Amino acid sequence: MLIAVWVFFFANSASALTISPALFDLEMSPGEKSVKEIVLFNETNQSLNLAAITENFESGRNNVPKFLGKTDKTGAAYWITPREPQITIASGERKKIILDIAAPLDAEPGGHYAALFWTEATSDSNGIKTFNRLGSLFLFKVKGNIKEELKIIDFTAKKDNGQVKIFLNLENSGTVHSQPVGQVKIFNLRRQQIAVLPINPLKQKILPQSRRNFEFNWQLENGSWGNLFIEAKFFYGDNKIIDSERLKIWLWPAKLGQYAAGGAAILLLLFVIGKLTKKRKK
Numbered sequence: 332m333l334i335a336v337w338v339f340f341f342a343n344s345a346s347a348l349t350i351s352p353a354l355f356d357l358e359m360s361p362g363e364k365s366v367k368e369i370v371l372f373n374e375t376n377q378s379l380n381l382a383a384i385t386e387n388f389e390s391g392r393n394n395v396p397k398f399l400g401k402t403d404k405t406g407a408a409y410w411i412t413p414r415e416p417q418i419t420i421a422s423g424e425r426k427k428i429i430l431d432i433a434a435p436l437d438a439e440p441g442g443h444y445a446a447l448f449w450t451e452a453t454s455d456s457n458g459i460k461t462f463n464r465l466g467s468l469f470l471f472k473v474k475g476n477i478k479e480e481l482k483i484i485d486f487t488a489k490k491d492n493g494q495v496k497i498f499l500n501l502e503n504s505g506t507v508h509s510q511p512v513g514q515v516k517i518f519n520l521r522r523q524q525i526a527v528l529p530i531n532p533l534k535q536k537i538l539p540q541s542r543r544n545f546e547f548n549w550q551l552e553n554g555s556w557g558n559l560f561i562e563a564k565f566f567y568g569d570n571k572i573i574d575s576e577r578l579k580i581w582l583w584p585a586k587l588g589q590y591a592a593g594g595a596a597i598l599l600l601l602f603v604i605g606k607l608t609k610k611r612k613k
Contacts, residue, residue: 347374350449350465356536358472362436369428369467371449373420381449383416385409388444388468390541396468398446407445407471410434440475441506442539444468470536472507479568480505484542486575488561490551490582497547499530499563499575503537510536513565515547520557530565557582 349372359365373379387406391397401408412431420426430447448466485500495517503509510531517526528547537543559582563575 348372348379348449348451348463348465349374350467353467355467355469356472357432357469358474359432359434359438360474361434361438361440363434365432367430367432369430369447371418371420371426371428373422373424373426376422378419378421379451380419381417381451383413384448384450384464385411386446386448388446390538394541394543396446405435405437407443407469410443410471411445411447411469413447434471434473438473440473440477442508443471443473444508444538445471470508477507478505479507479509479571481509481511481537481565481567481571481573483563483573483575486563486578488559488578488580490580493551495549495551495559495561495580497528497549497561497578499545499547500542501537501545502542503539505568506539508536508538509567510534511565511567513563515561515563517549518560518562520559522560530563551582 351370351372355367357365371381385408386401387399387403387408388396389399399406410433412433414429414431418426418428446466446468448464450464481501481503483499484502485498488495488497490496497515499515501511512534513530515528515530516524517528519525526549528549530545535543559580561578561580564572566572
């Protein structure tokens with residue numbers, strides 16, 4: 332959900348309007364103030380008149396942000412104030428916007444989430460207005476008595492078309508977003524480590540009360556067979572560690588079925604020859 336680049340393309344423009352940075356991950360104390368800067372780049376062939384809008388958001392279905400508007404007066408959408416809430420940006424221009432950030436004195440410890448959008452209204456030939464927008468996401472971590480807790484919901488593996496597919500499903504039951512890092516390790520029949528796969532190399536966040544599934548694909552070598560043992564270990568928060576259970580998956584040789592069929596055919600042939608030989612002797 333929290334991707335590194337957050338770009339919304341304008342359908343009626345030659346190219347796109349982009350913003351940098353697309354993601355702010357801020358740790359603040361209640362009552363603390365900060366000043367940040369964003370840069371808007373107009374890659375279109377026309378001037379754009381833009382207005383700033385802030386919205387609260389939470390993790391939605393399939394980790395897609397669910398934007399909630401500004402109905403919650405205590406939400407983080409009210410913590411972000413652009414010094415220029417309305418701007419005109421010429422074609423090819425880069426414009427810096429200063430943001431005043433302020434966490435209220437009564438801000439509750441934990442995670443708070445908001446987005447800052449820049450919107451432009453356009454009209455088609457029928458006079459129907461559409462609103463294009465691009466935005467930055469703000470992840471606030473308010474210091475205090477917070478709860479950091481990730482747990483493994485599911486950890487499975489299976490062989491599929493010459494690969495071992497591994498699935499690790501994590502749930503954040505804490506009060507602040509979390510960024511797990513770690514490794515999935517694969518061992519052979521002799522307990523020798525044969526592969527290491529990084530967990531969350533894109534540094535994705537898991538918001539509170541949401542889940543994220545990580546998938547790993549490991550290509551089997553020709554002739555691989557026997558038991559494979561798979562385990563996961565990851566870190567999050569303040570040096571918290573979680574070890575998974577050890578999975579075991581049995582690999583049959585790729586041509587075992589052919590060998591078995593061939594062996595059965597040979598045995599059948601020998602049986603028939605033996606029967607015929609006995610009849611001739613009689």
